[in-house]
Amino acid sequence: MHYEGILPGVFLDRPNRFIAHVALDGAPVVCHVKNTGRCRELLVPGAAVYLQECGSPARKTRYDLIAVEKGRLLVNMDAQAPNQVFREWAEQGGFTPGLTLLRPETRWGASRFDFYFEAGTRRGFIEVKGVTLEQEGHARFPDAPTERGVKHLEELTACMAEGYEAYVCFVIQMTGMKDFAPNDATHPAFGEALRRAAAAGVGVLARECRVTPDTLTVAGAVPVLL
Secondary structure, eight states, X not given: OBOSSEEEEEEEEOSSSSEEEEEETTEEEEEEESOOSOOTTTOOTTOEEEEEEOOOTTOSOSEEEEEEEETTXXXXXXTTHXXXXXXXXXXXXXXXXXXXXXXXXXXXXXXXXXXXXXXTTEEEEEEEEEEOEEETTXXXXXXXXXXXXXXXXXXXXXXXXXXXEEEEEEEESSSOOSEEEEOTTTOHHHHHHHHHHHHHTOEEEEEEEEEETTEEEEEEEOOBOO
């Protein structure tokens, strides 16, 4: 995926989870943070960030915060990007051969999954999770407790009883990771749920991305440690 109108800035502070103050050409501006996660290890004063200028006059903020530099690592922070980049990758044949249908936001019972797919006689559901937490070259999820994430894993397991395939794909919004694992230190219940889901047959995928200030592209598989 590609972003238009990217501008470099310097992160100043984040008064709440929705907005940040950034120095743009030396002047402070207010921008929308497209990620409601904690991101404490990323958004530190003085960090180099990249903003997208938005042209809508209805917007309260003129800019979106898209990416941040963490040392030599460039991390895409756009929480909407993982689904879009997964879709591009899947439609190009990366997810499974013979894909004939990939439909977003599909209901199953009381659940809503990110994608429903068909490939020949196969059919199934996919949940996509964006990963921005890096610890010494290891990708981890989540960066904060997520009961919603636990519920998604339980629902994926349940749909298999009706003959569907089920997958969770962790889209790592950076590159150069040694592996991926659940962040048991932050939310042990999520790690337990992921291991139960995998044991029940839910496919667990982890794909890292090539990141530039204005692009995000699925790069390749990362080992999953459960």
